[in-house]
Amino acid sequence: MFKKLALVAVVLSTTACTWVDPGHVGLRVDLLGSDKGSIETLPNGRYWEGLNEKIYQFPTFQQNQAYKVSMQVEGVQAIANIGVRYRLERDMVSTVFTTYRKGMDELNSVVIKMAIADAGASIASTMRADDLISAGKEKALRAMEERVRKSFEGTGIVIENLYWAGSIENLPDELTTAVNAKIQAQQDAITRHNQLETEKGQQLIEKVKADTAAYSVTAAAAAEAEAIRIKGKALSENPAVIELEWINKWNGVQPQTMLGDSSKASLMIAR
Structure with a gap:
């Protein structure tokens, strides 16, 4: 009995219970023997990991990692903080493993980086x-x-996007100063351009107003002149109208001064 218990203890000590969590795909990989390197895909659940086996877990939901990347640009050794969002295609998890022979930790720390x-x-x-x-x-x-x-492409790793995870480090102060001055100059130029365009627009508005006012005066004068011309023509063609106008405006009082045929004027005193 003791020997059987000892044997069971030995077997258990060489195996382990492993969970494949939801949102993950498990891979059971044989490490020794005739089946060395063979891969079995495991769905969610609990599995025993044998003496010559290793079970890997690969998440299939979005992963988010950030790295410090060295970039040498025109003699400047800058450190860029770059983030990446990626995911593993569920049906290609075994392809990811056979391509890189890495678990998730090494995928993140070595392959992606x-x-x-x-x-x-x-x-x-x-x-x-x-x-x-x-x-x-x-x-x-x-x-x-x-x-x-x-x-x-074709490995089962899908890169969704890269993004800046922080500012770029190790930049010379003189570079920062020069670039900021250049940016400020560009902004000033844009501001001045907008001001000039605004001034041009205002000048155009004032010119339109002046032209409109001048046209109104000219049009009014032309209309008045045409009215006088038409009235004068009508009076010349109808002299009786003048007499009628005179009669309509007479207040019934005889003229106080009358000019006769002689050169002397006679004074009429109204009673």
Whole structure:
């Protein structure tokens, strides 16, 4: 009885109980014997890990990692803080393992990190030093993202995006000062341009107002002149109208001064 218990204890000491958690895919890998290297995919559940076996767990939900990546740009040895979001395709977890022979810890600390570092070194050779501070760094990050994504095509690792996980470190003060001065100059130029455009617009508005006022005066004068011309023509063609106008305006009082045929004027005193 004691020997049987001892044998059971020995067997248990060489095995372990492992859980494959929800949201994960498990891989049972044979380490020795004729089946060495063979892989069995395990769904969620509890499994015994044998003496010559190792069970790996791979999450299939989004992973988020951040790395410090060295980038040498025009003699500046900068340290970029770059984050990555990626996931493993559930149906290709075994492909991930056979490609890299790494568990999740090593995927994060070695495989993903090296891919980003290689992309950073390659893209850095196409950058200017001021790109590390100006808007050019976003363009560089997108180029890195595309390069990293392509490097994992067909492996089961899907790169969703790269992002800046912090500011770029180890930048010379003179570079920062120069770039900030350049950015300020560009902003000042844009502000001045907008001011000039505003002034031009206001001048145009004032000109339109002046032209409108001048046109109104000219149009009114032309209308008045035309009215006088038409009235004068009508009176010349109808002299009786003048007499009628005179009659309509007479107040019934005889004229106090009358000019006769002689050169002397006679004074009429109204009663």
